[in-house]
Amino acid sequence: MPKKDTHFCIKWYDKLDSTKKPCSHWLQQGKTQGTFFCIVCNQEKSCKNGGWSDIYKHSQRQKHLQHLKNIIESNSLHPPTISSSSSTHQINTTDESILTFDEKVIRAETYWALATAKLGFSYNSSQHIQELFSHMFSDSHIVKEFSLKPRKLSYILSHGTGYYFNKMMLNDLKKAPAFTLIFDETITVGVRKQLDLYVRYWCESKQEIVVRYYKSIFLGHATAEIVFRNIIDTLQADEINLTKILMLGRDNPNVNKTIEKMMDQYIRLEREKQ
Ligand SMILES: [Zn+2]
Known part of the structure; x- marks a missing residue:
């Protein structure tokens, strides 16, 4: 009997890669059940034979590690910081004093991502939003660091806020x-x-x-x-x-x-x- 292909599993997002960080930083499901997509390498690869071990092997590759490093250094990727155990842990994001500057930038980007989803804007409408905000709020330091190109916006919505709201909904559903x-x-x-x-x-x-x-x-x-x-x-x-x-x-x-x-x-x- 032929061996059954392994399907992509969403539980892999929480697993740790070779850098000991959750794979959700760079991992997405591919176009088919048997593939995954690496955001930092911009590459679709198969996981139908090895499953999780294919993902882990990819995370060990020199090229992948270099791409990941470049992105972290250029600060263009803010991984979601919600862990599976933190569903009851709430941070008061309106309290300015407890947030670092970087967190305030992430908060601004998240607010804009949520507005995009709520108001039904297209991802492309954020292409030049940073320039617009810079002119509107010229005395703001946050706006200078604000960066939300369409690809990052879609990433924040699917793996950041989407992941969070989906988890909340599932907890609710289980009750x-x-x-x-x-x-x-x-x-x-x-x-x-x-x-x-x-x-x-x-x-x-x-x-x-x-x-x-x-x-x-x-x-x-x-x-x-x-x-x-x-x-x-x-x-x-x-x-x-x-x-x-x-x-x-x-x-x-x-x-x-x-x-x-x-x-x-x-x-x-x-x-x-x-
Ligand atoms: Zn990669």
């Missing part, structure tokens, strides 16, 4: 007694199938039912079996209790019936185990 999983398959440019996942659940803090975006998975040509497997793997990777799924939501009751049957069977089996 709910049950939830509905909503999924939607779309064909994007180049016939790559995109599977969007949403959850609907009772939010304890808001005291109401909320619908939240969970994540997008990119699939090639995907059969029902592959879609089903991906959903299960993703939920398990985030330690979401599958037996709490109350309902499946989708855009049309006549599509994806096979997936519904598979999920139903799987959840019944899981419940019997309890």
